[in-house]
Amino acid sequence: MRVTVVGTGYVGLVSGACFSEFGHDVICVDKDAGKIERLKKGGIPIYEPGLEDLVARNVDAGRLTFTTHLADAVKGADAVFIAVGTPSRRGDGHADLSYVYAAAEEIGDSLQDYAVIVTKSTVPVGTTAEIERRIREKHPAKEFDLASNPEFLREGAAIEDFMRPNRVVVGTLVERAQTVMRRLYRPLFLNETPVLFVKPETSELIKYASNAFLATKISFINEIADLCEVVGADVQDVAKGMGLDKRIGGKFLHAGPGYGGSCFPKDTLALLRTGEQYDIPLRIVDAVVSVNDTRKARMTDKVIAACGGSVAGKKIAVLGLTFKPNTDDMRDSPSLVIIPALEAAGATVSAFDPEGMHEAHKLMPGTTYCDDAFTAMDGADALVIITEWNQFRAFDLGRVKSLMRTPVLVDLRNIYGRAHAEEAGFTYVGIGKGA
Template sequence: MKIAMVGSGYVGLVSGACFADFGHDVVCIDKDQSKIDRLHEGIMPIYEPGLAELVGSNVKAGRLTFTTSLAEGIEGADAIFIAVGTPSRRGDGHADLSFVYAVAKEIGENLANDAVVVTKSTVPVGTGDEVERILKDSGTSHKFSVVSNPEFLREGAAIGDFKRPDRIVIGAEDDFGREVMREVYRPLFLNESPILFTGRRTSELIKYAANAFLATKITFINEMADLCEKVGADVQDVSRGIGMDNRIGSKFLHAGPGYGGSCFPKDTLALLKTAEDYDSPTRIVEAVVKVNDTRKRAMGRKVLDALGGADAARGKKVALLGLTFKPNTDDMRDSPAIAVAQTLTDAGVKVEAYDPEGMELAKPLMPEVTMVEDPYAAIKDADVIAIVTEWDAFRALDLTRVKDLAKAPVLVDLRNIYRPEDVRAAGFEYSSIGRG
């Protein structure tokens, strides 16, 4: 089959490369000429493990190409995926669908054959209805079907998630859409990947409901961590104890500084706005958003406490290890590190930071933070060392070297990647999350 992927960002590029690896002919389309030029040179616009190799092998095989021309890219395509951004709209928090609708209009004006138009972007309930209306209003004479096919890709593990999915959700309103999508995903049938066909609106809501539920699990265990610190319990054992119940499961029960990234913050907010529009309040999600927002600044205050409090912190130095919202990505969107760094610099603290992949994107977001070349450079002369993102590079620091370099042997571990007894035995004052 020929597949056109409109949008060559995180979702579009990963999905397009994986479809090409299945044997489909894929054209990735993007208006950003510089991005397309870099892709032609083998330079990825994002950091994702294995992506450069996957793109390179399929370009070499002739199954994956890139263009800035939508008309050229969708010509002869059986399925046209819309994979453009849907950021939170300024002012009201609704998902900004202007890019989705602009693409739909351009598809309608250039459609030269029967095709299925697939919304891969994360969109609120009813977006597919509007895309269908836009296509009809374009006056195209060709047969089309509008389908919802949400993505469930974890940054840092996206290729594996695409090729070995927990489920494939397809929201279609007619047989044409369902049959084309079966053929698109036929290579995954060999792996017996479960495929769920639903109505289009149901599919759109599944994506938001899934992200809101996972955000709720994270926020719940973070609140339990706070309680553990008060009562002298261990949140990691609490997580194991409840996670062993197969009705609950162990995933997303790791206490930390709060969730961030490209999905959870904007999707929970968009779900709240949709619920308001339909007069169906989602009080649990509303609380999740509020608790998570306040937690990030609270983690900054936790580091200030390790410095002796806000009054004593001015002029002192903190080494911030990890800036991205999670490891194995360069994504800085809504990263807890931003709020932690802001809390520290607001208190007059000097912050030096290191991240294996995120520093270039972090610089404009943290203008008062000094980026350095490795973790030990950040640690030198630091009064406190704070681990904010659990990169593998931070899991086995040479604690003897760290102690020699730091001004004070104080470690604040916001990801619980060290065992308290090991760090304290090395002569450190150690603070972590939910381990009273």
Template sequence: MRVAMIGTGYVGLVSGTCFSEFGHSVTCVDKNPDRINSLLRGEIPIFEPGLDDLVLRNVKAGRLSFTMDIKAAVANADAVFIGVGTPSRRGDGEADLSYVYAAAKEIAEALTHYTLIVTKSTVPVGTGREVERIIRETRPDAEFEVASNPEFLREGAAIEDFMRPDRVVCGAGSDRARELLRALYRPLYINETPILFTTLETAELIKYAGNAFLATKITFINEIADLCEKVNVNVQDVARGIGLDGRIGGKFLHAGPGYGGSCFPKDTNALAATGRKFDAPLSIVETVIDVNDKRKGRMAEKVVAACGGSVKGKTIAVLGLTFKPETDDMRDSPSLEIVPALQSAGATIRAFDPEGMHEAKKLFKDIVWCDDGYETATGADVLVIITEWNQFRALDMEKLKTLLRAPVMVDLRNIYKPAEMKQAGFRYYSVGRPPVQ
């Protein structure tokens, strides 16, 4: 099948490339000439494990191409996916749908035959109907349908998530549209991956509800971690104890500095805004947003406490700046709150991230940038782990002790064991776990 993917950001590039791996002919479209030229040179603008090889293979096979010419891409397509950004709108937290609606208008002007237009971007309930209205108003003569096919891609594992998903959700209103979507996902259909067909509105809400629920699990275990610290209990034992209950499950029960990234913050805000808009307030979601926002500041306070109540004049080594490992994404990362708070308290920051340095340098000021974890630790009063990259999981503690001014570590991801850190001679602070006496 012939597919046009509008947008070559995270969702569009990963989805378009994976569709080409399925055997479809995919043209990815973007208005940004720098991005398209980079892709034409074989340079991938985002870090996602395995994506560069997958793009190269499908470009060589002739199944994947990149262009700024939306008219040519849409005119030849059986299905057109809208994969543009839907960032939070300033002021009210609602999703900014201007890029989606602009894409819909341009798609309408390029239609030449029956085409299925599919929203891949995360959009609030009712967006698909508005896309349909825009296209119909722009091209009353066009033969088309609008469907919703939300993405469920985890950054750092996006290719695996696309190729082997838990489910595929498709909001479609006719047999013709459903059959076309089945054909697009034929390799998964053959493997008996659950494909859930719903209405447009249901598919749109499933995406937001799913992300909000996961954000709630994260926030719940973080609050339990705070209680654990007060009553001398290990939050990891609590998480395992409740996670073994099949009704709860163990995923997203890892205490830490709070959620961030491109999805959870904007999607919880957008869902809460939708609830207010339809006079159906989502109190749980509103509370999750508030607790998560405050948590990042509390992590900075934890570092200050580990330094004896003041970091003025002290040097802090920070390992990990991205919101999670295996990505270069800095959006809403806890580090964006923690690092400036420590700087405001008088600390000097030395920092390193395996993939996020390029983006981080645009966002932080007055930081000493380092080439690895050991250089970062050199001369620091305390070592703080914000992101749990694999290379931070097996640090040489004896070497660190010779580099740090004092053997102090604040591990905001609980990647080390308190007993082992005590044996190694460190004053060790983690999240939701009692210190070893």
């Protein structure tokens, strides 16, 4: 089949590459000429494990191409995916749909034969219907159908999630469109992946409800962690005891400095605004957003307390800047709250992250960025772990102590145990670790 993907950001590029791996002929379109030229030369604008090899393999096979010309890319396509950004709109928190509508209208202008126009972008309830209304109003004689097909890709594991998903959700009840979508996802049907055909409105809400629920689990265990610290409990043991209940499960019950990234912050906020729009207050989601915002700020207080109540004139080493490991994504990362607050309190921050420093430098230009973790630790009064990259999990703490001026370890991801750290001579502060 012929597939066109509009947008070569995280979702668009991963989806296009994976569809080509299924054997489809895929054209990825973007208005950013520099990005397209880079992709044509084999460069990948984002960090995602395995993506560079996947793109190269399918480009070499002739199944994956890149262009800036949307009209040419749409010709002969069986399905056209809209995979452009939907950031939070400044001022009110609603999803900014301007890129989605602009792409949809240009696709409508370019259509010559029947195609299914598919919203892959995360969009509020009613967006797919509005896209259809706009295109049909302008081009009443053209043949097309609309479908919603939300992505459920985890950054750092996106290819695996696309190739072996828990489910595929398709929002269309039109038989002709369903036939096209079944053919697109045929390799997954053969693997017996559940494919759920629903109304577009249901599909759109499944995406937001899923992310809001996962964010709820994170904020819930973070609040339980706070309680653990004052009652003498261990949040990791609490989470394990909870997770063994099959009704609950252990995933997303890892206490930490709060969630970030491209999805949870903007999607929980957009869902809240949708509830307000329809006069349905989503009080649990509202609390989740509030808890997470407060959480990040409280982590700064935890670091300052570990340093004796003041960081003025002290050097703080920070390891991990991205919102999670195996990505270069800095969007809404806890580090963007914690580091500026430490610097405002008088600290000098030296930081290291395996993939995020280029983007972090744009966002926090006053921070010192180091070539490796040990350089960041040299002469530090405290070491703060914000992101749990694998390479941070097995340091020789004796060596770390020898580099630091004061052996204080603030472990915001609980990757080191208190006993291990204290045996090495550190003052250890974790998350949800009662005395």
